[in-house]
Amino acid sequence: xxRELLLEMKGIVKNFPGVRALKGVDFSVAKGEIHALMGxxxxxxxxxxxxxxxxxxxxxxxxxxxxxxxxxxxxIEAQMEGISTIYQELNLVPxxxxxxxxxxxxxxxxxxxRVDRAKMKKDCEEVLGELGIHVDVTKPxxxxxxxxxxxxxxGRAISVNAKLVIMDEPTSSLDxxxxxxxxxxxxxxxxxxxxxxxxxxxxxxxxxxxxxVTILKDxxxxxxxxxxxxxxxKLVSYMIGREAKRLERTKKGYKxxxxxxxxxxxxxxxxxxxxxxxxxxKKGEVLGLAGLLGSGRTELSKVxxxxxxxxxxxxxxxxxxxxxxxxxxxxxxGMGFCTEDRKVEGIIPHxxxxxxxxxxxxxxxxxxxVVSQKKQLEVVxxxxxxxxxxxxxxxxxxxxxxxxxxxKVLLARWLCMDPKLVIMDEPTxxxxxxxxxxxxxxxxxxxxxxxxxLMISSExxxxxxxxxxxxxxxxxxxxxxxxxxxINQDAIMVTIAxxxxxxxxxxxxxxx
Amino acid sequence: MSNQGRTKADTTAMLKKYSAAILLGIMIxxxxxxxxxxxxxxxxxxxxxxxxxxxxxxxxxxxxxxxxGIDISVGAVMALAGIVSAKLLPFGLLPxxxxxxxxxxxxxxxxxxxxxxxxVQPMVVTLALLIGVRGVAQVxxxxxIFYLSGxxxxxxxxxxxxxxxxxxxxxxxxxILAVGLTYFILEKTVLGRYIQAVGDNPxxxxxxxxxxxxxxxxVYMASAVLAALAGIFDTAKIGAADGNSLGLLAxxxxxAAVAVGGTSMSGGRAxxxxxxxxxxxxxxxxxxxxxNNITYEYAQVMKxxxxxxxxxxxxxxxx
Numbered sequence: 001x002x003r004e005l006l007l008e009m010k011g012i013v014k015n016f017p018g019v020r021a022l023k024g025v026d027f028s029v030a031k032g033e034i035h036a037l038m039g040x041x042x043x044x045x046x047x048x049x050x051x052x053x054x055x056x057x058x059x060x061x062x063x064x065x066x067x068x069x070x071x072x073x074x075x076i077e078a079q080m081e082g083i084s085t086i087y088q089e090l091n092l093v094p095x096x097x098x099x100x101x102x103x104x105x106x107x108x109x110x111x112x113x114r115v116d117r118a119k120m121k122k123d124c125e126e127v128l129g130e131l132g133i134h135v136d137v138t139k140p141x142x143x144x145x146x147x148x149x150x151x152x153x154x155g156r157a158i159s160v161n162a163k164l165v166i167m168d169e170p171t172s173s174l175d176x177x178x179x180x181x182x183x184x185x186x187x188x189x190x191x192x193x194x195x196x197x198x199x200x201x202x203x204x205x206x207x208x209x210x211x212x213v214t215i216l217k218d219x220x221x222x223x224x225x226x227x228x229x230x231x232x233x234k235l236v237s238y239m240i241g242r243e244a245k246r247l248e249r250t251k252k253g254y255k256x257x258x259x260x261x262x263x264x265x266x267x268x269x270x271x272x273x274x275x276x277x278x279x280x281x282k283k284g285e286v287l288g289l290a291g292l293l294g295s296g297r298t299e300l301s302k303v304x305x306x307x308x309x310x311x312x313x314x315x316x317x318x319x320x321x322x323x324x325x326x327x328x329x330x331x332x333x334g335m336g337f338c339t340e341d342r343k344v345e346g347i348i349p350h351x352x353x354x355x356x357x358x359x360x361x362x363x364x365x366x367x368x369x370v371v372s373q374k375k376q377l378e379v380v381x382x383x384x385x386x387x388x389x390x391x392x393x394x395x396x397x398x399x400x401x402x403x404x405x406x407x408k409v410l411l412a413r414w415l416c417m418d419p420k421l422v423i424m425d426e427p428t429x430x431x432x433x434x435x436x437x438x439x440x441x442x443x444x445x446x447x448x449x450x451x452x453x454l455m456i457s458s459e460x461x462x463x464x465x466x467x468x469x470x471x472x473x474x475x476x477x478x479x480x481x482x483x484x485x486x487i488n489q490d491a492i493m494v495t496i497a498x499x500x501x502x503x504x505x506x507x508x509x510x511x512x
Numbered sequence: 513m514s515n516q517g518r519t520k521a522d523t524t525a526m527l528k529k530y531s532a533a534i535l536l537g538i539m540i541x542x543x544x545x546x547x548x549x550x551x552x553x554x555x556x557x558x559x560x561x562x563x564x565x566x567x568x569x570x571x572x573x574x575x576x577x578x579x580x581g582i583d584i585s586v587g588a589v590m591a592l593a594g595i596v597s598a599k600l601l602p603f604g605l606l607p608x609x610x611x612x613x614x615x616x617x618x619x620x621x622x623x624x625x626x627x628x629x630x631x632v633q634p635m636v637v638t639l640a641l642l643i644g645v646r647g648v649a650q651v652x653x654x655x656x657i658f659y660l661s662g663x664x665x666x667x668x669x670x671x672x673x674x675x676x677x678x679x680x681x682x683x684x685x686x687x688i689l690a691v692g693l694t695y696f697i698l699e700k701t702v703l704g705r706y707i708q709a710v711g712d713n714p715x716x717x718x719x720x721x722x723x724x725x726x727x728x729x730x731v732y733m734a735s736a737v738l739a740a741l742a743g744i745f746d747t748a749k750i751g752a753a754d755g756n757s758l759g760l761l762a763x764x765x766x767x768a769a770v771a772v773g774g775t776s777m778s779g780g781r782a783x784x785x786x787x788x789x790x791x792x793x794x795x796x797x798x799x800x801x802x803x804n805n806i807t808y809e810y811a812q813v814m815k816x817x818x819x820x821x822x823x824x825x826x827x828x829x830x831x
Contacts, residue, residue, distance in 0.1 A: 337719060344716075348709045351705075355705055359720045
C-alpha cells in the first residue's frame, strides 16, 4: 500500500555563512503518520524543521504540503497552511488561564464584538476532553505541570485545524508516566488523521510510538525506513555513522588496572537527566564518556565540576568525600573544565587572550590583589608558544581568534593551573582538522604527565583513538564500559543500542 | 584594492576607539571660536569644580555597567550623604565624613546583596533604593534644607571652596584619586579582571571559578561610597544639604558619561578614561551654554544629541 503523502520536501538546501547546513535533503510524511526525525547535534534536524515552519527560508528545493507548493515566510504563514509546532520551551503565557492560552491571539468574539469567554471555555474543554485531558480550564496555566501545558499547546494546534504537528523533544522534561499520557494524545492525533513529526533522542520512545523514521547526519539524509525494518543498533549506526579511519588507535593495552583513583562519583541522580550513575577516573587515565545526545554526559561532568548540584549521590576526590558547591571549589582541588559551547560557557569575548588565559590563575600570580604583569606575561607567552596559539598579540580580544585557537586558549587556562583532572566536553567540535590533531596530541601529552582527562565526544572514532577506557551512557545510566584494546566504534554502538528499556528498569520517575 | 579596504576598516576602528576624545576635541574647538573668553584658566577651574560630582559617580557607574548592571540610586545616596554629614558635623569633620560614607555604603551593600546573591534585577533594586534612600534623607531633616553652621562649618565648607596654590579648586583631589583608584582596580588587580569578566560573560566567569556574587557586592558598594563622597563635596560647595534636590538626576549624568565614554551597556570592557571624557563632554556643554548666555534647557537637548551620536558611532555590529 502506497503512503498517501501529506508533506513532501525535496532537495532542500540551506546555507549559512561558511556552512552548508542542509545539503539537499528529501523528507516526506504521510497523512496521519507518526514520523521520527533523528540525528545528532548539527545533523540539520532543527534547520530542516525551521525551513518547513517559515523561520528560515530554504535556498533550494521544494516543499509540497497537502498537494500545494508552499513557501512559508513566517511561522504564522506555516500555521495557516496547517503546520503547528510544539516547541521545547512552550511559548504560552503561564499566568493566564488554560482557555485563554488556547485561544491566545485568536479569541472568538460575540455579536457585540466582545471576547466570548463562555464559548472559549466550552470549546477548550471539548478539545482537551477529546485528548482525554480533564482539567479546570479557568485556572492559570502554571498551576499544571509541563505535561498538561504541552497538552494545551497540542490542543491549540488541533483547534487551528493543524494537519501536521511538529514536536521538538516533547519528552525531554517529562517523567515516564507523563510520557505515557503524551503518547496517548499522539495516538489520538493519529486517529484524527493528523500527522506528527516527533523529534527525540530517546531511542526507546521512537520505537514505541513512531511508524517511520528519517535520519540525518551532517546535513544529509542517511536513512528513511519503516520502524519495523530497523533495530536500535542500526538506528544508532545511521545516526553516528562510521568514520573512515584516518587515524589509528595508537594505545595498546590497559595499564591502569590497579591505578590510583583520583575522582569517583557514586550513584548520582539529578532531575530526569542522571538516574543513578557512577564513574571513577584514575590518575593519568583518559576516560571517555560515550552516548547519544541527551544521555547525560555533559550533566554528569558539570556535577563533578560543581557547576550543578546533584539531587543525590556522592563524590570522592583522592579517596575522601567532597562537596563542590561552586566550580571554584573544584578548581581549588585541581580540576579544569573545557566546556562544550565555547561561546556561551568558555570565552570571555571582549577580554584579551592574556586575560582569558590567566583568569583562573590570577589569584596565584598576584600579591595583595594586584596582578603581577611580569608573571602573567611569562605564563601567557609560555603557553602561546607551547600550544602554538596563533594570535597577533596577547592583547588581542579572544573573540577575534579562530575556533581552534580559542579552544587552545581555554585549554591553556587550565593547563597553567597544574591540574590533576581536566574535563573536556567535545574538545574538537567546530575546529579545523589541523587543530584537531594538535588537541588530540595534547591530550596524550597531558595523560603522559599524570594528568587525568575526562573526555566527552560525539565522534566515536575520537574516543577510540584517545581513550584508555570508555564508559557508555544512555538516559543517565551507565550501560557498560570498554577497556583498552576492546574500545572500537562497533563495540560502542552495540553497547549504546543494548540499553533498550534501561530507564524503565531503573524506574526513572524522578520528576514527580 | 584589498589593501585600501583594510586601511578604511582600520580608520573606522580607530575613529570608533577614540570617538569620545575626538568629540571632546571638536567641542573645545567650537568653543574656542564661538565662546568669548573660553581660553582662560577660569574656564578650566570651572570645569574641575563642576565636574567633580559626575566624575566621581561616573567612576562607580563605570564599574557597575562593566558588570552588566546599573545603579540609579546614586543621586539619592548623594542626598543621604549630604544630610548625614551635616547632622554629624558637630562631632567633627572627620567623623561626619566617615559616618556618611559608612551609612551610604550600607545602601550599596544592600544593592550588591540583592543583585549578587538574590539575583534581582539591578534596575529594580536600585530604583527601590532611589525612592527609599532619598526618602530617608528627607525624613532625617523633615524635608528641610540643612544649612551648615557651628564651629566645624567653615572646615566643611572649605572642602568645596578651597583653592590649592591659590587658584586650583580643591575638587581636583577627589577627581584624581577616584579616577586613579578606579583605573588601578580595573586594570591592575584581580578584582578588576573579575568585574569585567562577570559583565562580559557571567557563565564563563562562574565556570572559571569566579565568585560572581562577591564581585557584584563590591561594585555596588564602591558606587555607593563614591556617590557619598560626591554628595559630601557637593554639600561643601553649596554650604548646605538639601535632601530634596541634592544629587537629583545625578545618576542620569553618570550613566550618560559612561555611555558616551564607550563602555557597553550590556557589560564587558570598562573604559575608565572614556567615562572621564564623557563626563567632561557633558560638563562642557553646560559651561558653553552658560557662557554664551543660552537658556540651560538647550544644553539638555545638546546632551541628548551627543549621547545618541556617541553611542551610535560606538555600536558594535554583532555577526
